[in-house]
Amino acid sequence: MRGIFIFLLAVAAGICGAVSAAPAGAAAGGLVMVLKVEGIISPATSDFITRGLKQAQDGGAALVVLELDTPGGLDTSMRSIIRQILSSPVPVATFVGPAGARAASAGTFILYASHVAAMAPASNLGAASPVSIGAGAPAQGKDADKDSGADTLTRKATNDAAAYIRSLAQLRGRNADFAEKAVQEAHSMSAQEALSAGAIDLIAANVPELLRKLDGRTIKLDSGAAVTLATEGARIERVEPDWRNRILSLLANPQIAVLLMMVGIYGLFFELTSPGAALPGVAGLICLLLGLYAFQMLPVNWAGVGLLAAGAAMMIAEAFLPSFGVLGVGGIVAFVLGGLLLIDTDIPGYGLTLPFLAGVALTGLGMILATGWLAARVRRQRVVSGEEQMPGLPGVVTAVGEGTIYAEVRGENWRVACAQPLRVGDRIRVLAIDGLLLTVERVSGPGGAAAGQYSKGDTHVL
Structure with missing residues (x-):
């Protein structure tokens, strides 16, 4: 028994020694x-990565891999992702893959910020120059300050982005x-060139x-x-x-933001013109709020949003004011100009094309013409309510008695006068109305007797 006890102590001591000899920061493999x-x-991408890093931390993951394929994106979303990577307690490896993928523009920044930067064969990175609508072409290299045609705001954005990516490169070695050069001159590299x-x-x-190539590599966290x-x-x-990220992406x-805003404006308009319908107002309010939330996420020029709203309002007002087309044409022009000025960036996929804006504007014009046609049609119809309808x-x-005669007209009892x-029971037709008195003529008697066949002593009112 004593020998067995000594043997067990020796085994336990060996296990403890092996554990203590392991690297202090070793990440347990497994997930x-x-x-x-x-x-x-x-913004949807930023939300997805932020939640994914939090999930990896809570789940005890040894590594997070961002499998990246992007043409670029918004500067605010990119910087938010980079802040999450820099503060992550779990190592982050960005892998530009599969083969044929790219990490252009904002993707290059994310790749440089990651603890591990890897690429698949036949992939590329670079072309990270900031762009925006209305800005001049970015200045090239050292001649930026000499180029009198370069826009000041563009040069400021370019120099800021260059300093940012240089700091990331220095951080990761x-x-x-x-x-x-990827920022200043829009240079790009293939995977093999980037590795070399x-x-x-x-x-x-x-x-x-x-993962096989990363096994055993030591990563220094921030x-x-x-x-x-x-x-x-x-x-x-x-x-x-998940569904939440898909909705945010949409x-x-x-x-989609412009369409939601237009549906919202038209829905509220129909609710105000036809109170009690409920459905247009509820759907319009929801769409308008979603549209405003979408604008809040996007890099929009709020002057463009104002022009879009003003254009929609003028197109709606055209149907009700005697402007003879001035408001309608002005609304279409304001709408198209607002759409062109709306998005404050030239990133692919974020622009509003002229065919799209023309389609939406023509749809509004069609609604104006349809409303005018319906109004003209109703005007030609016979009045169906009020005194004019009587x-x-x-x-x-x-009822007939004491010099007063009452008749039922359209479900209502009226005092009538007839020559x-x-x-009682005679059928009449209304000739005119004076206050609450109807002037009528007799059409037929209760049994279909024609007018003028009553005997002496019949009651009438003059």
């Missing part, structure tokens, strides 16, 4: 979360010269190969802690955007 980021970097230039860490065909990755054979959990489309209506005498003798 690697892969977040697929595809398309334009938008990557090629800062290429990073600055020191812009990325490695090339891998897919995520499993990436908190100062060092983490040794144990990723070979790790369990891969892929995270796709709302981040400027065309002459010609049929009725039946209901002919009347009695």
Whole structure:
């Protein structure tokens, strides 16, 4: 028994020694979360990555892989993602893949900010120059200050972006010269060129190969802690955007935002002109709020939003004011100009094209013409309410006595006057109305007797 006890103590001591000899910051292998980021970097993308990093931290993941394929995106969303990467307690590897993918513009910044930068064969990065509508072309290289035609705001944005990506390159020990040229001169590189230039860490065909190559690599987090990755054979959990991110992505489309605003304005208009319908007002209010929320997420010029709203209001007013087309034409012009000025960036996928704006404007014009046609049609019809509607209506005498005769006309009892003798049951027709007195003529008697066949003594009112 004593020998067995000594043996067990020796085994326990050996296990403790092995554990203590392991690297202090070793990351336990087991779980690697892969977040697929595809398309334009938008507020929905920022929300997806932020929630994914939080989920990885709560789930004890050893590594987060951003599988990236993007043409670029919004500067605000890009910087939000980078802040999350820099503060993440879980190492983040950005992998530009699969083959044929790209990390252009904002994607280059995200790649440079990640703890590990990797690319698939036949992929590329770069072309990170900031662009916006109305700005001049970015100044090129050292001649930026000499170019008198360069726009000041564009140069400020370009220099700010260049300094930002250079700081990220210095933080991660990557090629800062290429990073600055990608911003200043829109340079791009293939995966092999980026690896040779020191812009990325490695090339891998897919995520499993990436994890095999990262196994045993030590990552220094921004908190100062060092983490040794144990990723070979790790369990891969892929995270796709859920319904919430899909809705945010849909709302981040400027065309959808404009359509929501127009539907909202028209819905509220129909509710105000036809109180009690409820459905147009409720649907219009919801669409208008969603449209305003979408504008809040997008890089919009609020002068453009104002022109869109003013154009819609003028097109609606055209149907009710005798402006003879001035308001309608002015509304269409204001709407198109507002759409052209709406989006304050030239990022692909965020512009409003002339065919789209023309289509929406022509739809509004069609509604104006349809409203005018219906109004003209109603004007030609016979009046169906009020005093003007009374002459010609049929009725039946209901009471005769003491010099007063009452008749039922359209379900109502009226005091009537007639040049002919009347009695209960006679059928009459209204000739005129004077206050609450109807002037009528006798059409027929109760049994169909023609006018003028009553005997002496019949009661009538003159």
